[in-house]
Amino acid sequence: MGRYLLQRLGQCLLLLALVSMIGFAILHLAPGGPLSQFALSSQMSQEDLDRITRQLGLDRPLLAQYLDWLWRMLRGDWGLSFRDGAPVSAVIGSHLRATFELMAVSTVIAIGLGCWIGILGAVRRYSLFDTLATIGAMVALSIPTFWFGLIAIYLFSVQLGWLPAGNRQTIGDGSPLDLLHHLIAPALVLALVETAIWARFMRSAMLEVIGQDYIRTARAKGLPERQVLRGHATRNALLPMITLAGLQFPTLLGGALVTETVFTWPGMGRLFLDSIEYRDYPVVMGILMFSAVMVLLGSLLADMLYAVADPRIRMG
Amino acid sequence: MASRNSDFASPTRRGLIALGAGAALGLGRATSGFAQARPPASPRGQVVAGISQEPTVFNPLMPGSEVDQGVWWQVFSPLWYIDPQGKLVADLAREVPSLENGGLSADGLVWKVKLRSDAKWHDGTPFTAEDVKYTLDLINNPGFRVRNRVGHGLVRDIRVVAPDEIHWRMESAYSPYLSILALTFIVPRHILEKASDPNTAPFNSAPVGTGPFRWGERVAGDHILLQANPAYHGQGPHLERIVFKYIPDLTMLYTQFRTGQVDYLGLSGISAHFVREAQSLRGRKVSLSPTAFVEHIALNLEYGPFAEKAVREALYLAMNKQARIDALYYGLPVPTESFLPQQSWAYADKLPVHRHDPAKANALLDAAGWVRGPDGIRAKAGVRLEFTNSTTVGNPGREQSQQLLAQDWQAVGAAMRISNMPAAVIWGEFWQKSKFQSVMVGSNFMQGSDPDVTPRFSSKAIPAKGGSGLNTCQYQNAEVDTLLAQGATQFDQAARKATYGRIQQIIRDDLALLPIYQTVMAEGLKDGLQGFAANINCSSNCWNMRSWYWAS
Numbered sequence: 001m002g003r004y005l006l007q008r009l010g011q012c013l014l015l016l017a018l019v020s021m022i023g024f025a026i027l028h029l030a031p032g033g034p035l036s037q038f039a040l041s042s043q044m045s046q047e048d049l050d051r052i053t054r055q056l057g058l059d060r061p062l063l064a065q066y067l068d069w070l071w072r073m074l075r076g077d078w079g080l081s082f083r084d085g086a087p088v089s090a091v092i093g094s095h096l097r098a099t100f101e102l103m104a105v106s107t108v109i110a111i112g113l114g115c116w117i118g119i120l121g122a123v124r125r126y127s128l129f130d131t132l133a134t135i136g137a138m139v140a141l142s143i144p145t146f147w148f149g150l151i152a153i154y155l156f157s158v159q160l161g162w163l164p165a166g167n168r169q170t171i172g173d174g175s176p177l178d179l180l181h182h183l184i185a186p187a188l189v190l191a192l193v194e195t196a197i198w199a200r201f202m203r204s205a206m207l208e209v210i211g212q213d214y215i216r217t218a219r220a221k222g223l224p225e226r227q228v229l230r231g232h233a234t235r236n237a238l239l240p241m242i243t244l245a246g247l248q249f250p251t252l253l254g255g256a257l258v259t260e261t262v263f264t265w266p267g268m269g270r271l272f273l274d275s276i277e278y279r280d281y282p283v284v285m286g287i288l289m290f291s292a293v294m295v296l297l298g299s300l301l302a303d304m305l306y307a308v309a310d311p312r313i314r315m316g
Numbered sequence: 317m318a319s320r321n322s323d324f325a326s327p328t329r330r331g332l333i334a335l336g337a338g339a340a341l342g343l344g345r346a347t348s349g350f351a352q353a354r355p356p357a358s359p360r361g362q363v364v365a366g367i368s369q370e371p372t373v374f375n376p377l378m379p380g381s382e383v384d385q386g387v388w389w390q391v392f393s394p395l396w397y398i399d400p401q402g403k404l405v406a407d408l409a410r411e412v413p414s415l416e417n418g419g420l421s422a423d424g425l426v427w428k429v430k431l432r433s434d435a436k437w438h439d440g441t442p443f444t445a446e447d448v449k450y451t452l453d454l455i456n457n458p459g460f461r462v463r464n465r466v467g468h469g470l471v472r473d474i475r476v477v478a479p480d481e482i483h484w485r486m487e488s489a490y491s492p493y494l495s496i497l498a499l500t501f502i503v504p505r506h507i508l509e510k511a512s513d514p515n516t517a518p519f520n521s522a523p524v525g526t527g528p529f530r531w532g533e534r535v536a537g538d539h540i541l542l543q544a545n546p547a548y549h550g551q552g553p554h555l556e557r558i559v560f561k562y563i564p565d566l567t568m569l570y571t572q573f574r575t576g577q578v579d580y581l582g583l584s585g586i587s588a589h590f591v592r593e594a595q596s597l598r599g600r601k602v603s604l605s606p607t608a609f610v611e612h613i614a615l616n617l618e619y620g621p622f623a624e625k626a627v628r629e630a631l632y633l634a635m636n637k638q639a640r641i642d643a644l645y646y647g648l649p650v651p652t653e654s655f656l657p658q659q660s661w662a663y664a665d666k667l668p669v670h671r672h673d674p675a676k677a678n679a680l681l682d683a684a685g686w687v688r689g690p691d692g693i694r695a696k697a698g699v700r701l702e703f704t705n706s707t708t709v710g711n712p713g714r715e716q717s718q719q720l721l722a723q724d725w726q727a728v729g730a731a732m733r734i735s736n737m738p739a740a741v742i743w744g745e746f747w748q749k750s751k752f753q754s755v756m757v758g759s760n761f762m763q764g765s766d767p768d769v770t771p772r773f774s775s776k777a778i779p780a781k782g783g784s785g786l787n788t789c790q791y792q793n794a795e796v797d798t799l800l801a802q803g804a805t806q807f808d809q810a811a812r813k814a815t816y817g818r819i820q821q822i823i824r825d826d827l828a829l830l831p832i833y834q835t836v837m838a839e840g841l842k843d844g845l846q847g848f849a850a851n852i853n854c855s856s857n858c859w860n861m862r863s864w865y866w867a868s
Contacts, residue, residue: 032740038379039743040759045771045786046748046779048464052379055461055515084372084536085520094536153568157575165575166568171364171539171559264563264572266538274370274537274564279740 008303012296016289020073023288024066027281033058034082034279056082069285079282083275088286092268098168099267101179102259103252105187110194115241117195118202119234122210133199140196145255148189149262156185166264186263190255194248201244205237212236239310246302250295353846353867355554359544361866362557363845365858366569366578370562371540374531375520376501377455379463383560383583385499386858390542390558391438392501392525393549395429395448396494398765398853402661404494407550408432408443408502408526410480412494415807424489424807431480435549437504438530445482449474450505452484454514461515466763467493468500489805491812495766499855502526528553528862538562554847554865573600573840580848581840582857588646588713591838603839605850605857606650608657608760613705613721613830618780618790619753620699626684627701627730628827633677634728637670637832640717649833654820655761655769657834659852662767662813664820670831677728686729694729702731706746707756708739714756721756750780750788758835765853767816770800773823791828 035052038044053059057068072079078088117137121130140148157165163185164170170178209215210233218228257269264270268287275283365386373380376388395409404412410430413419419428435443454460455468470487477483486493504524511517523531528548532541540560544553561578563569570590573581574597586594586602595602613631615622622628641649652658653667686694686701694701705721707714715736722732732754737746746752761769770785771777775792777785796819803815823829839857841848847864850857 030740031738031744035379036740036743037381039739039747040757043466043764044379044464045466045784047784048379052461055459080516081372083370084374085516086536091536098537150567153571158571161575165571165577166563167561167572167577168538171541171561172362172557261565262568264538264565264568266535266562270564271537 005304008300012300015296016292019292020070020285020289021066023285024069025062027279027284028062028065030279032279034281037278069282073289078286081275081283082280083278083283088282091271091283092286092290095266095268095271098265099256099260099269101168101183102186102190102265102267103256105183106191106194107248107252109187109191110198111241111245113191114195114198115202115238117199118204119206119229119237121199121203122206122237123229125207130203133203137196137199140192145189145193145258146262148192149186149259152185152189153262166262168266186259186265189263190252190259193255194252197248197251198241198244202237202241205240206233209233209237239306242305242309243302246298246300246305249298250291253291253294353865355552355846355863355865356868359546359553359556361555362559363555363579363861363864364559364561364577365580365582365861366561366563366573367582368562368564368566368569368584370537370564371560373520374523375503375514375517376523376525377451377460377462377503378515378520379461382855385854386583386856387540387542387560388501389527389854389856389859390529390861391523391527391531392503393435393527394499394501395431395497397859398495398498398851400659400849400851400853402659402765402853404498408435408448420807424491424805425486426483427486428477428483429481431482432549433480435526436547437506437526438524438545438547439507440547441504441506442479443502443504443526444479445476446479447502447505448482449476450509451500451502454503454508455500457514459513459515467496489807491804491807492763492766492768495764498853499764529558532557548862550862552862554863555861558861570594570840576842578840579842579845585837586840588648588838591646591648594838594840599843601841601843603841603848603850604648605837605839606657606659606852607835607837608660608762608765608852609758609835610652610655610657610761611649611756611758611832611835612655613832614752614755614757614759614789615827615829616750616753616789617792617828618750619703621696621701621703621730622754624684625826626680627686628830630677630680630684630728631725631730632670632827632830633673633680634724634730635670635721635830635832636672636724638672640720641833643720644713644716645833648836648838650836652831652834653824654831655759655772655823655829656767656816656820657762657852660762660765660767661809662816662820664817667820667824674724674727681728688729692726692729693731700731701729702733703753704733704735705754705756706735706737706742706752708742709736710738718756747788748779750778750790752788767812768800768804769816769819770804773819773828774800789828791823791826793822793826793828796822 035049038049069079081088081091117133121133124130153165156163164182168182215228215233218232256267257272259265260267260269261273272287367383369381369383371383371387373384374387376392393407396404396406396412399405406412408431410432411417413427413429415422431445437443452468452471452474455462455465467490470490472485472487474484507519507524508514508517511519528545529542530545532543534540539562542558544556563572566584566587569581570586572578591602594600615628617623637651641647641651653670654664656663681694686696688694705718707718718734725732761772772786773791773796774785774787775797777783777787778790779788780790799815799819803812806812806815844867845864846867849860851859
C-alpha cells in the first residue's frame with residue numbers, strides 16, 4: 001500500500017509538471033495579453049502598452065518566464081494578479097469559499113437524491129417511477145446547465161419573486177438565512193445534472209448487485225426485503241460510487257463555472273473566466289494548478305477509500 | 317478660455333426625441349437628471365450600481381477601464397473636473413488656471429495653481445501642494461506603471477510655493493493639458509512614498525483619497541462598498557454607501573435591475589433590445605446618454621482602392637446608415653459626420669449631411685474609371701474594387717451590420733469580404749501596424765474631453781511608418797498637421813473651436829474615415845434616485861455620485 005501510494009504520488013507530480021507546462025504555453029501563445037483590453041483606449045498609445053509590457057516582464061522569452069514562475073511557485077509564491085495587483089493565493093482564497101459552499105450543498109443534494117432515485121429505480125425496475133426517473137435524468141443530462149439557470153431565474157425570481165435573481169448575499173446582510181435564500185436556486189441547478197449522473201450510476205450498480213447470488217441467498221434465508229436491500233444490496237452497490245465521487249470533481253467544477261456565471265456567484269468558476277478574458281496569467285495558472293491538484297487528490301483519495309471499503313481490492 | 321460655457325448641439329436631443337426615446341436625459345443644458353427634490357441634511361441610504369465589468373484597479377494613475385474610473389471618481393479628486401456643459405470646475409484647486417486669472421502665462425508655459433486648504437485625505441491628513449507634486453513626479457517616474465504620460469511628460473521645474481500653491485513650467489505650450497488634468501486624480505504622498513514599490517503598494521488595493529466616499533470593502537468578484545466621507549471638502553455626499561455590484565452577464569444585470577436588486581444600471585448600460593421594455597417598467601427610468609464613441613469604418617488609406625477619394629465617397633454614398641441604426645440598434649444611435657461627439661464644445665455642426673444615394677455612387681465610380689467586370693465587381697487598371705472588412709468576433713450587432721454593408725456595397729460593384737477575428741488578434745499588430753484593409757470599430761477620438769486628435773490624424777502618428785500614435789488609417793494631410801499643431805498650443809476656446817472645426821471639415825471632406833453614428837448608452841435608474849447627470853466629458857456617468865440621493 002505504501003509503495004503504491006508513493007508510485008501514485010510520483011505520477012501525480014509528473015502530471016502536475018505537464019499540466020503547468022502545457023497550460024503555461026497555451027495561455028501565453030494565445031493571441032493578446034493582459035494589456036489587449038487597452039488596445040483601443042484613446043488614453044494609451046502603443047508606446048505606453050510596450051512600456052508596461054516591459055515593466056511586467058512579458059517581453060522576455062517564454063521559457064524564462066515559465067522557469068521564473070515555476071521557481072516562485074515551488075517556493076510558495078504564486079505571484080501577483082495582473083488585474084488588481086493582489087497575491088494570487090489571496091485572490092483564489094477569496095473566491096474559494098463561495099465555490100465550496102455551492103459545490104458542497106449541491107453535492108449533498110445530488111448524492112442524497114441521486115442515490116435514492118437510483119436505488120428505487122432499480123428495485124422497481126420498469127415501473128412508472130423508474131421510467132419517469134430515466135426520462136428526467138436524460139433531460140437533465142441533455143439540456144445545458146445555463147438554460148436551467150435562466151429558467152429558474154425567470155420563474156422563481158422574475159415571475160414569482162420567491163428567490164433572488166442571483167448573487168451570494170444581500171449586501172449589508174449576510175445572515176445564514178440570507179445566504180441560504182441565495183443558495184437555493186444555484187445549488188439546485190448545479191445539483192440537477194449531478195443528481196442525474198448519480199441516479200443512473202446507482203441504478204446500474206444496484207441492478208448488478210440485486211442479481212448476485214448472495215442476495216438470492218439472503219432472500220432464501222427469509223430476511224425481510226427491506227433488510228436485504230439496506231444491509232446487503234445498497235452497501236455493496238455504493239462501493240463504485242466512491243470512485244464516482246472522486247471522478248465527479250472536474251465535472252462539478254465545470255458545472256460550477258456555468259452556474260456561477262448565470263447566478264453571479266462570486267466563486268472560482270467566474271474568477272477563472274474573468275482571468276482568462278483579461279489574460280491574467282498568474283491567476284489562471286494558479287487556478288489551473290489548484291484544480292489539477294484537487295482533481296488528482298480526489299482520484300487518489302477515491303482509490304484509497306475503495307481499498308479501505310472493499311478488502312478484496314489489493315493495491316500495488 | 318477653457319472655462320467658458322458652450323452650447324450643446326441640439327440636433328442630438330431632437331433626434332432622440334424623434335426616435336421616441338422618451339426623456340433624453342443627460343442631453344440638456346442643465347443636466348439635473350430627474351425630478352427635483354431636496355437632498356437630505358446628512359447622508360442617507362445606499363445605491364447599488366450594477367456593472368458588467370469588475371473594477372480591479374484602484375490606483376487612479378495606473379491602467380484602468382471606465383469601470384475603474386467609476387470608482388476613482390468617488391474615492392479621489394482631480395484638481396478640477398469638466399461638467400456636462402464642458403465647463404472646467406475647480407475641485408482640489410481653488411480656481412482653474414487661465415490667462416485671465418494669471419494661472420497661465422501668455423505663452424502657456426508657466427502654470428500657477430492655487431489649491432484648497434480645507435481638503436483632507438480620508439485618514440485625516442491635510443491635502444497639500446506636496447501631494448500634487450508627488451503625483452506629477454510619480455507619473456513621470458520611469459519605474460512606475462503609469463497609464464500614460466501624455467502632457468505630463470512636458471512638465472518641468474515643479475515648485476511647491478506654499479502648502480496651497482504649486483507652480484510648474486511646461487517644456488512647450490500644450491492646451492489639452494487642462495483637460496488631461498481634469499481626469500488626473502491626485503494621490504497621497506504621505507502613504508505612497510512609504511511604499512518600496514508604488515506598483516505593488518498596499519494602497520493599490522485599499523486606496524485613500526480626498527473624494528466624497530471612503531474605501532469600505534471589496535469582496536473580489538462580487539462587489540465594492542464605499543462609505544460616505546463626512547469630511548469631504550465639496551458638496552455632498554448625500555448617500556451613506558455606494559455599492560458597485562459586479563454582474564458579468566448583461567441579461568442577468570438587466571434582470572437584477574428589473575427585480576430591484578440593482579438601483580442603477582450603468583457603465584455598460586442596458587442592451588439595446590431591452591431598452592423599450594425597460595422604459596415601460598414601473599418604478600424605473602431610463603436615461604439615454606450619448607457617449608464619446610463614434611462608430612465608423614476605418615479605411616487603410618494606403619490600400620489600393622481606398623487611396624482614391626472617389627472610391628471613398630462612393631462607398632459612403634452607398635452606405636445605408638439609417639437602415640442599420642433602425643434595424644440593428646432600435647434607432648438609438650445618432651447619425652454623425654464627425655469624429656467628435658456632438659456634445660463636445662469643438663463639434664462642428666455644419667458638416668455636409670450623408671445621403672444614401674447608390675445611383676450617385678455608381679455615377680461617381682463610372683466617372684472615375686472603375687468599370688464593372690462580368691461578375692459585377694468593378695476594376696480599374698487591373699485593381700479590383702475588392703477588400704476585407706474586419707471587426708471583433710462575437711459582436712452580433714457589428715456582424716449583422718457587416719452583412720448589410722456588404723449588400724450596400726455589392727450594389728455599387730464593390731466586393732466586401734468579412735474577415736473577423738478575436739479582439740486580442742484584431743487590435744494587436746493587425747490594427748496597430750495597419751495590416752488591415754478596412755475595420756468596423758467604435759472609437760473615442762478625444763484626449764479626455766479635449767478635441768486634440770494629433771495621435772489620430774497627424775502624419776507623424778502612423779505606427780506603421782515608425783510614428784508614435786494611433787493613426788492606423790495612415791492619413792496624411794499637411795494642412796491638418798499644421799492645424800493640429802496650432803490647436804494644441806491655443807488657449808482661447810473660440811480660437812480652438814475654429815481650428816478643430818476646420819480639421820473636422822477637412823477630415824469629412826477627405827473621408828479619412830466613414831463615420832456612421834455616435835453611440836448612445838441606455839442607463840437604468842430606480843424612481844426616486846436623484847442627482848444623476850450624464851457627462852460625456854468624464855469617462856463615467858458615476859462622476860457625480862456625491863450629488864446622488866433618494867427622494868424622501
